Amino acid sequence: MRIVHTPRELGEPYGAGPPRAxxxxxxxxxxxxxxxxxxxRALLPPGGQVIVTVYVNPLQFGAGEDFDRYPRTLEADAxxxxxxGADVIFAPSDALMYPSGEPLVRLSAGPxxxxxxxxxxxxxxxxxLTVVAKxxxxxxxxxxxxxxxxxxxxxxxxxxxxxxxxPVEIVAVPTVREEDGLALSSRNRYxxxxxxxxxxxxxxxxxxxxxxxxAEAALADRAAAGRAPFxxxxxxxAALHEERASADxxxxxxxxxxxxxxxASARAAAHTVLTEAAGLNPPLDLDYLALVDxxxxxxxxxxxxxxxxMAVAAKVGSTRLIDNTRLTLGAPR
Numbered sequence: 076m077r078i079v080h081t082p083r084e085l086g087e088p089y090g091a092g093p094p095r096a097x098x099x100x101x102x103x104x105x106x107x108x109x110x111x112x113x114x115x116r117a118l119l120p121p122g123g124q125v126i127v128t129v130y131v132n133p134l135q136f137g138a139g140e141d142f143d144r145y146p147r148t149l150e151a152d153a154x155x156x157x158x159x160g161a162d163v164i165f166a167p168s169d170a171l172m173y174p175s176g177e178p179l180v181r182l183s184a185g186p187x188x189x190x191x192x193x194x195x196x197x198x199x200x201x202x203x204l205t206v207v208a209k210x211x212x213x214x215x216x217x218x219x220x221x222x223x224x225x226x227x228x229x230x231x232x233x234x235x236x237x238x239x240x241x242p243v244e245i246v247a248v249p250t251v252r253e254e255d256g257l258a259l260s261s262r263n264r265y266x267x268x269x270x271x272x273x274x275x276x277x278x279x280x281x282x283x284x285x286x287x288x289x290a291e292a293a294l295a296d297r298a299a300a301g302r303a304p305f306x307x308x309x310x311x312x313a314a315l316h317e318e319r320a321s322a323d324x325x326x327x328x329x330x331x332x333x334x335x336x337x338x339a340s341a342r343a344a345a346h347t348v349l350t351e352a353a354g355l356n357p358p359l360d361l362d363y364l365a366l367v368d369x370x371x372x373x374x375x376x377x378x379x380x381x382x383x384x385m386a387v388a389a390k391v392g393s394t395r396l397i398d399n400t401r402l403t404l405g406a407p408r
Contacts, residue, residue: 081167095124096123096124097216100152102130105155105263108156108159110251111248112161119217124163128214165210165213187227193227194363222251223248263394273359276348277396277398280345281399338404339377349389364386
């Protein structure tokens, strides 16, 4: 595997050479990046080229963020990339990416970039889209691979490619997690042992929302099956002092009358976990928990049905982490 620093070293662009897939990264590669690389290799025919870009982009770091301490580990990155099946690492310099210094013209993320990460990190998505656009021009891939952990980023890149007619397909690769559920991130290395235990609340909150929706759907299915008049059965069981059975029957009766799989239920389940984590040592400092429309990243109402993304961001100590999961909200029964 080669490490190159200029487009000339990459070879002929735009269809003149073998088809390419690019995996844009800021380095500090981990198993999540490796999964993107393997997915890229699987998409290409024999002779296709997998390019991993490694560039810590100053435009997407705000004041007080971790640009200076962000890990730069090119030699270790090369080992991870090669083992996963990459052909080349493209590691451009600042002088190549921004030859006149900070660019006077850059892409705007627009309304999709305003909520969630855009609200917390003003200008972050403008900088991200600007560098991704430049990397796509410089590497000329057929496919570009992004991890689903950065769901808003993936949505914005897809919209940019569609709106500006880039000849590339954006491929989202599922989030890779540790065995305990923590989503892999280059910033996980900042966490000490106690902070890491607290950080698990992010994934646990998402899983709690998912499990709440599954439980509600199961109750509703039982109720819809019509195996018994659950309201009458609950009253009869209560009279016999069968409290547990009565409560179960009452829940089934309620499931026939209320909407199941609701946004409110998912939010409540996740907030319970995050509220508990705020009392840990060290505490979880919640930035946002949001249940959003995948197309716009705007908060969905309690009446929303269909696909939604639950996204969470929080700080543990000095480290800021994000995570998300895709949920399906049910229809009225």
